[in-house]
Amino acid sequence: MLKNKYDMVVIGAGPAGLMTAKTAAEEGLSVLLMDMKRDIPRIDRSCCTMLINEVSTHGDNCSIVDNNIHYEKLGLKVKYTGQWAKLEQSIRITPGGKKLIMSNPNGVSIAYNKEVLLRGLLEDAEKLGVDVLTETFGLKAENIKKDEVRVSFRGNRSRAVKDVKCRVAVAADGVNSQIVLGLEAFRKRKFFITFRVASYFLEGVESPFPPAFIIFVGRGHTPDGNGAIYMLDKHLADAKPGDKPIIDLMYATPVIKSSNKIGIDNFLKNGKFSHWFRSAKVVHTAAATLNFYTCIQEPAEGNIIAVGDAPSFIETYCQGAMMYGYKAGKVSAQHLKTNCGYKEYTDYWKKTFEYCWPGEIEKALKGYGIGFLNDDEIDYLFGLTDNEIYDGYVSENTAPAVMKDAFMSKMDRVKKERPEIAEKFLKFHQSNAHEVLEKTK
Numbered sequence: 528m529l530k531n532k533y534d535m536v537v538i539g540a541g542p543a544g545l546m547t548a549k550t551a552a553e554e555g556l557s558v559l560l561m562d563m564k565r566d567i568p569r570i571d572r573s574c575c576t577m578l579i580n581e582v583s584t585h586g587d588n589c590s591i592v593d594n595n596i597h598y599e600k601l602g603l604k605v606k607y608t609g610q611w612a613k614l615e616q617s618i619r620i621t622p623g624g625k626k627l628i629m630s631n632p633n634g635v636s637i638a639y640n641k642e643v644l645l646r647g648l649l650e651d652a653e654k655l656g657v658d659v660l661t662e663t664f665g666l667k668a669e670n671i672k673k674d675e676v677r678v679s680f681r682g683n684r685s686r687a688v689k690d691v692k693c694r695v696a697v698a699a700d701g702v703n704s705q706i707v708l709g710l711e712a713f714r715k716r717k718f719f720i721t722f723r724v725a726s727y728f729l730e731g732v733e734s735p736f737p738p739a740f741i742i743f744v745g746r747g748h749t750p751d752g753n754g755a756i757y758m759l760d761k762h763l764a765d766a767k768p769g770d771k772p773i774i775d776l777m778y779a780t781p782v783i784k785s786s787n788k789i790g791i792d793n794f795l796k797n798g799k800f801s802h803w804f805r806s807a808k809v810v811h812t813a814a815a816t817l818n819f820y821t822c823i824q825e826p827a828e829g830n831i832i833a834v835g836d837a838p839s840f841i842e843t844y845c846q847g848a849m850m851y852g853y854k855a856g857k858v859s860a861q862h863l864k865t866n867c868g869y870k871e872y873t874d875y876w877k878k879t880f881e882y883c884w885p886g887e888i889e890k891a892l893k894g895y896g897i898g899f900l901n902d903d904e905i906d907y908l909f910g911l912t913d914n915e916i917y918d919g920y921v922s923e924n925t926a927p928a929v930m931k932d933a934f935m936s937k938m939d940r941v942k943k944e945r946p947e948i949a950e951k952f953l954k955f956h957q958s959n960a961h962e963v964l965e966k967t968k
């Protein structure tokens with residue numbers, strides 16, 4: 528039975544929404560959490576679910592210790608009881624098998640399981656008295672009075688629109704946020720592109736590498752040369768200690784281009800590395816559609832706050848979604864007690880979320896692909912780094928620079944042997960975000 532009015536209504540029960548709801552309930556607020564999914568922890572949306580353990584990722588240092596995800600600076604521990612795998616290498620491999628490998632003693636990231644994470648957060652939220660509405664689609668949040676927000680929603684199978692009042696509403700409905708569409712701040716966002724992703728969870732893959740995150744660079748991996756294929760070792764939700772990880776293989780491509788299923792099936796059967804997959808069995812599939820927008824810099828409007836991917840450029844990662852959810856829960860509780868506003872949350876977001884900073888989007892996009900070179904040129908360039916290991920992590924914000932520096936250190940040789948590649952490489956690194964996307968489509 529729903530209340531007439533809540534202190535907080537959260538739309539979306541991913542890591543951001545669950546963490547906001549749990550934190551607000553711990554602070555004594557009455558909370559309603561709604562999600563369009565029937566089974567909130569079930570994962571049908573593609574996500575590598577790597578914890579980026581590089582120091583200062585989103586301004587904090589994260590690790591998994593004793594069944595908890597630790598945030599050193601926030602002093603936060605989030606229950607995580609599943610298996611996890613330390614990924615030893617981040618590998619970019621060309622159609623000709625040439626590589627650029629990053630590694631470091633801490634591992635390049637930690638692959639964990641999102642379903643286990645969400646189940647733990649949901650359990651905690653429900654124990655704290657959060658009301659949970661499943662199969663419910665949030666439509667809109669409106670500031671109707673100085674201290675009152677109306678949230679409209681409908682059941683997944685119903686056209687009847689209902690509403691509920693609250694003192695603060697939280698848009699935690701992910702990267703394609705419906706709620707953010709209704710905010711003034713949405714109009715200031717710049718749109719880049721829509722990507723879709725398909726994922727296969729595979730057992731029985733014979734990769735020659737240790738547990739790793741592998742990006743298959745170059746156009747020769749898919750029939751029409753579009754998009755990016757990558758894979759990592761990770762555990763299923765029901766994995767036991769000592770179980771071998773499975774492989775999560777993903778194909779991401781601009782939405783107007785080729786079919787993800789045809790691309791991924793072709794890669795498995797006819798790709799340059801099909802021998803790794805000859806005995807592989809698909810045990811689960813997932814997919815995602817991603818709209819790339821610039822970040823919302825001021826993610827609080829009246830008493831509506833956007834957290835996690837909703838105000839972000841593509842992704843905050845699960846670890847970021849939880850950080851911002853935690854902060855939003857705390858600051859909202861404080862605001863409802865003292866009317867202090869959401870500045871602390873907004874400042875934290877702008878200070879710690881890298882994609883809010885000038886130049887970060889360009890930097891990350893440059894790391895996604897090197898689509899400005901053909902496969903012969905890519906094989907040549909990666910041939911120069913094939914026998915070396917570079918210090919680095921999986922992070923979108925730092926790995927592109929490691930890659931760039933690795934190639935720059937070879938540039939004198941490239942200029943002599945293949946001046947046309949040197950010229951393209953240097954020109955690419957002067958491009959802006961839109962030009963990079965055009966070249967990497």
Ligand SMILES: Cc1cc2nc3c(=O)[nH]c(=O)nc-3n(C[C@H](O)[C@H](O)[C@H](O)COP(=O)(O)OP(=O)(O)OC[C@H]3O[C@@H](n4cnc5c(N)ncnc54)[C@H](O)[C@@H]3O)c2cc1C
Nearest residue numbers: 539541542543563575576577665700701835836844845848
């Ligand atoms: C291909 C890919 C790889 C990734 N790899 C990693 C990685 O390695 N590590 C990592 O940490 N992160 C990774 N991410 C990003 C990660 O998935 C997100 O950053 C994180 O899930 C964001 O959490 P969120 O709670 O903001 O959004 P989401 O997890 O998207 O949750 C949003 C929730 O809102 C619900 N919802 C959506 N719209 C509505 C609506 N209108 N009404 C009600 N409910 C709604 C959805 O059902 C969902 O439960 C990856 C993402 C993709 C696509």
